[in-house]
Amino acid sequence: MTIRVAIAGARGRMGSTAAAAITEAPDMVFAGALDYKYDGWYINGGTLIEQPSGVRVYTSIAELAEAEKPDVLLDLTDPEAVFPNAQKAIALGIRPVIGTSGLTLEEIDHLKIMSEQKGLSCILAPNFSIGAVLMMKFAAQAAHYLGDVEIIEMHHDRKLDAPSGTAVKTADMISDVRTPHLQGHPDEQVNAYGARGADVQGMKIHSVRLPGLLAHQQVLLGGEGELLTIRHDSFDRKSFMPGVLLAVRESVSHHQFVNGLEQLI
Amino acid sequence: MTIRVAIAGARGRMGSTAAAAITEAPDMVFAGALDYKYDGWYINGGTLIEQPSGVRVYTSIAELAEAEKPDVLLDLTDPEAVFPNAQKAIALGIRPVIGTSGLTLEEIDHLKIMSEQKGLSCILAPNFSIGAVLMMKFAAQAAHYLGDVEIIEMHHDRKLDAPSGTAVKTADMISDVRTPHLQGHPDEQVNAYGARGADVQGMKIHSVRLPGLLAHQQVLLGGEGELLTIRHDSFDRKSFMPGVLLAVRESVSHHQFVNGLEQLI
Amino acid sequence: MTIRVAIAGARGRMGSTAAAAITEAPDMVFAGALDYKYDGWYINGGTLIEQPSGVRVYTSIAELAEAEKPDVLLDLTDPEAVFPNAQKAIALGIRPVIGTSGLTLEEIDHLKIMSEQKGLSCILAPNFSIGAVLMMKFAAQAAHYLGDVEIIEMHHDRKLDAPSGTAVKTADMISDVRTPHLQGHPDEQVNAYGARGADVQGMKIHSVRLPGLLAHQQVLLGGEGELLTIRHDSFDRKSFMPGVLLAVRESVSHHQFVNGLEQLI
Amino acid sequence: MTIRVAIAGARGRMGSTAAAAITEAPDMVFAGALDYKYDGWYINGGTLIEQPSGVRVYTSIAELAEAEKPDVLLDLTDPEAVFPNAQKAIALGIRPVIGTSGLTLEEIDHLKIMSEQKGLSCILAPNFSIGAVLMMKFAAQAAHYLGDVEIIEMHHDRKLDAPSGTAVKTADMISDVRTPHLQGHPDEQVNAYGARGADVQGMKIHSVRLPGLLAHQQVLLGGEGELLTIRHDSFDRKSFMPGVLLAVRESVSHHQFVNGLEQLI
Structure with missing residues (x-):
């Protein structure tokens, strides 16, 4: 079966990379683009054009749903757009796969209820990196045996906030089990x-910011006479694509709300 | 319930560290020492003495069994001694916990059969480091998603053999699943x-040997645009003690042959 | 004083990055492009155009020299083109700055003689990364005290050759002094x-090749009870630009042959 | 020529390791021990004995000087003892080599003046690790080119103070030049x-404290598209011995105050 995927945010950096990955996946079709403008234009090989060739852009999800019959809405926009998009998608029977952090707890609860009432999956995956998710899961498992943990996250010096969301999430996941x-x-x-x-x-989190760095995190777990280090380096946004494809594939075989890619790995 | 532990090899470096750890564990008693000499002497606070104070040394496991009623025989000797010790222990109803590599496949099979006929656990744990076992398990799990793997193991330059047993075992465990x-x-x-x-x-294994190094291994798993590294550093033989205690504890609640600490974690 | 820089290979990936860097440098001017075709076209903001706007392309270095009066020829082409370019440049009084490996020893000797007869600098810098050069220099200095050395170089799995040129050069520089x-x-x-x-x-060199990796090297120097590690990570070709600018600047104040950026740092 | 070395603090952990190293050095003699008690006892193979065999203990440096004619006083005691010891040593014509931090700026100035008036070397080396000194020197040199620096120092969780003295000293040395x-x-x-x-x-300093760690520091220097990391791991106090022997050897060929092993490397 081919999964028909609509993308919100397909003109962005993450969205265009995802559009290419979905186009290349043998079991998926990039079925339509949801946007706040350019209604009736087309996306063709990553470029926006006026001629009717490629994947059509819609500003209305209802029209997109009727014309293109997508199974999944992959939403790579921002927290403001994501929540109304997901509500409408669920109402229309389209499974949201949301790759944005920043939803409020109330919004998350609301989507969870809608998803479960409808029996339709809704996947919230603020971090599509399978490698990063594995790092977090392993760290949590290891903390059962090696309970003293510190986290060093390192990013380029254009990153504004510290500590990183991934570092805080890692600490939370460890805290749940240790x-x-x-x-x-x-x-x-x-x-x-x-x-x-x-x-x-x-736990202690240390945030390093230097030019030259990309996105790196290491979790250090110490025990008497030993150290276990789990490190993840992200060099390129292509590293998110296996996680995007995994989430899209899993969305059609699930029927409930899924909070975090770690639930699927 | 208190677990009564006999130790073979209690005068060695690993054995004396283990004897101290077992003595300190609230749920264990160091019940007797099995040796090839010094019958009737005593081990007291790590020192061998002639006066009857401390833990008695036996050269016969049958006598040790009768006098001290051990539940477990922790064997930290060498491959030659380990096999007959374990056979006799199982026959006497004592659970072997074996911390030595070098048994032949035939010997391992033989112990497995004896253990299962008797319904008595026998634990083979050539590597008692929980941290190292976690590294291997995580590497195997991660290889499901990130299938390109290289291993760098680094040891002091007094180590004779390359690659290390842990590196080869890691490759084997990954190979089983990827x-x-x-x-x-x-x-x-x-x-x-x-x-x-x-x-x-x-997979490629790289063995580094330098003065100054202790025992270190990192497993590198690469994917498009990302790298996951799982690293374990052993600085001191005390790092093996949590694994020793875990194996001893698990041995009394299992009733079969267990090949590798990774089966218990 | 403004340094007038001609570039050979300005349409390549390295060349276009260098052209942008030189254009931005306050003390330099991108004065002309040497190419094997497109004579009379122009490079404008990284794009090749036919209209006379931007930096003119020449297929003859003599014409380029007469029309543009360059002080320096930055050559980022290949070994075949580099040698005749450099000979002609020196004859015309233009200082070659050569960013290619692969010249033969005979060719290097020949350029050295020409450069010194003319009293005009000629800089051979197969690696423009100042960070990599620092790594090599520090490793060589440290080997005086910590003489046991191993090198681990790690690159993406599209790299064909192993070990890397930088790793071999590092071993050579260490060997010269230890x-x-x-x-x-x-x-x-x-x-x-x-x-x-x-x-x-x-020394031992270990070459790791994995998808996800970019270009990394670490030099490990061991001594009794300690380890010194010098590591360089290249994430982007922009990292070469400070070295390119340094070599261009130094070329106008030197009057002899310079083999390696390490001679200038 | 053989260098006659008296040691203050020879019964301590560092002192006894140093005593063994000096005893083994072909060009040195362990000539006498300065202590605050045990006058007239002897140190023999690391053990304190009453019989006159081995190296004699003195509580008076004047008596030690007269009887044993030491060239150098290696002082591995604490800041309170070090200052009066060094004053008396210089007055008696013995070169102090001081391996303690914690002297006040006034005390350091005072020793500097005494040393230079007398034309007798006095070496202050709070960190005898050549590897650590190389790390600091290289970091300072590299900061000339890669001026964005962060320091991560990692120690066992029994270390009370943060950040480490070495980390602060590294930042100071970098700050002097960048x-x-x-x-x-x-x-x-x-x-x-x-x-x-x-x-x-x-610069930012990050202090990690975990059981299992020993003493580690890495200096990260970032530039556009690249990262240079200089890391030092101390696994054993034996790593200080080459620095101790170097300082002792240098002390007899210098005639002034030397502040820091880095002045000798």
């Missing part, structure tokens, strides 16, 4: 403000 | 013999 | 062909 | 207190 305890020396003496990093769920 | 495929460029041109490492199960 | 001695255990037993890497100048 | 500038994004938004580490001389 036995709570105090780390470090109780009488620790910090002579320069901030040297020991940020405390998140009892 | 889809076979060719790695690297098919037209690769190697201009200096050995540059691309050893091929083990289609 | 006291010769045998590394590793003399009775080492290698159980899988290639595990210990390639022997280059008595 | 062009001052702001690092990181000016509009950085830190959502968890401390995530971005401590600011020392405009």
Whole structure:
């Protein structure tokens, strides 16, 4: 069976990479583009054109649904657009696969209820990197045995916020499973403000920002006489594509709300 | 319930560390030492003495069994001693926990059959490092998604053999689960013999030997635009003790042959 | 003073990046492009156009010299083109800055003689990465104290040759200064062909090739109880631009042959 | 010529390792031990004994000087003892080699003046690790080209203070040579207190503390599209011995105050 995929945000950097990946996947079709403008234009090989050749752009999801019969709406826009898009999609029987962070807890709950009432999957995957998800899962599993954990995340110096969302999520996932305890020396003496990093769920997170860096994270788990390090390096947004394709494929065989790619791996 | 543990090899470096760890464990008792000499002497706080104070040394496992009623025989000797020790232990109803590599496949099969006929656990754990076992398990799980793998293991330059047993075991565990495929460029041109490492199960293993190093391994898993690295550093033999205690504890609740600590984690 | 720079190979990936860097540099002018075709066309903002706007393309270095009066010829073509270009440049009083490996020893000697007879600098810089050059220099300095060295170089799996030129050059630079001695255990037993890497100048080089990797090298120097690691990661060809600009600037204040960016740092 | 070395603190962990190293060095003699007690006892193979065999212990440096004629006093005690010891040593014509941090700036100035008035070397080397000194020197050299720097230092969780002295010293050495500038994004938004580490001389220092770790530091230097990392791992106090022997040897050929092993490398 071929999965018909509509994409919201297909003109963006992430969206155009995803459009190419879906076009190349043998079991998928890029069936239509949802946009806030350019209604009736076409996307052809990554370029927006006026001639009717390629994949049509719609500004109305209802029209897109009727004309193109998509199974899935892959939404790579921003938190403001994502929530109304997903609501309408579910109502129209289209499975949302949402690749954006920033939804409020209320919005997430609302989509969960809609998804489960309708028996239609809705996948929330703010991080499509399978490698990053594996890092987080492994770290959580390892913390069962090696309960002292610190996280070093390293990004280019154009990144505005610290710590990264992935680092905080990693700490949360570890915190869910490890036995709570105090780390470090109780009488620790910090002579320069901030040297020991940020405390998140009892773990320390250190955020490095340098030109030249891309996106890297390592989780360090220490035990008596040993250290386990799980490190993920993202060099290119192509690394997200296997996760995008996985989420799209899984969406048609699930019938409920799925919060995080880690639920599918 | 307290687990009564006899130790073979208690005078060795690993054995004396294990004896101390078992003595400190609240749910275990160091019940007797099996040795090839010093019958009737005692081990007291790590020292061998003639006075009857501490844990008694036996050269006969039958006498040890009768006098001390051990539940488990932790065997940290060498491959030659381990096999007869384990046979006798099983016959006497004592569960072997074997921390030595080097048993032949025939010997392993033999112990497996004895263990299962008797309904008594026998645990073979050539690597007691929980951290190393986690590294291997995670690498095998990750290879399902990121199938291109290379292994770099690094040890002090007094290590004679290369590649390390852990590196080969890691490649074997990955090979058991990943889809076979060719790695690297098919037209690769190697201009200096050995540059691309050893091929083990289609993966490359690189062995570094330098003074200063202890025991380190990293598994690199590459995908389009990303790299996942799982690294384990062993700094001290104390790092094996959680694995020793885990194996001893698990041995009393299992009733079959267990090949590898990874079966228990 | 403004340095007038002609570029050979300005339409290539490296060349176009260099053209942009030179155009942006406040003390340089991109004065002309040397090519084997497109004579009389123009390069304008990285694009080749027929209209006379931007930097003119010449197929004759003599014409380029007469019309544009360049101080320097930055040559980013291939070994075949580089040698005749450099000979003609020196004869015309233009300083070659050559960013290609692959010249023969005879060709290098010939350029050296021409350069010194003319009292005009000629800079051969097969690796423009200042970071990589620093890594090599530091490794060589450190080997004076920590003489046991292994090199791990890691590249994407589209790279055909192993070991990398930088790794071999690093071993050569270390070999020039360290006291010769045998590394590793003399009775080492290698159980899988290639595990210990390639022997280059008595050092081991290990070449890792994985999808996802870009260009990375680490030099490990071990001593009793310690390890010094010098690592360089290249993520983008922009990292070569500071080295290109440095070489161009240095070329106008030198009057002899310079073999390697490391002579200028 | 054989260098006669007296040691203060020879019963400590560092001191006994140093005593063994000096005893083994072909060009040195362990000539006497300075202590605050055990006058007239002897140190023999690392053990304190009452019988007159081995190296004699003195509580008076004057008596030690007269009886044993040491060329050098290697002082591995604490800041309180070091200063009076060094003053007396210089007055007696013995060259102090001081392996302790914690002297005040006034005390350092005082020793500098005494040393230079007397024309007798006095070496202050709070860090005897040649590898660590190389890391600091290389980082400072590299910062000339790659001016954005962050430091990650990692130690076992029994270490009380953060950041480490070596990390702060590294930042100081870099700061002495690099062009001052702001690092990181000016509009950085830190959502968890401390995530971005401590600011020392405009660089960020991150201190990791975990069981299992020993003593590690990496200096990361970023540039457009590249990263240079200089890392030092200390696994054992034996790693300090080459630095101890170097300082002792250099002390007899110098005639002034030397502040830091980096002045001798």
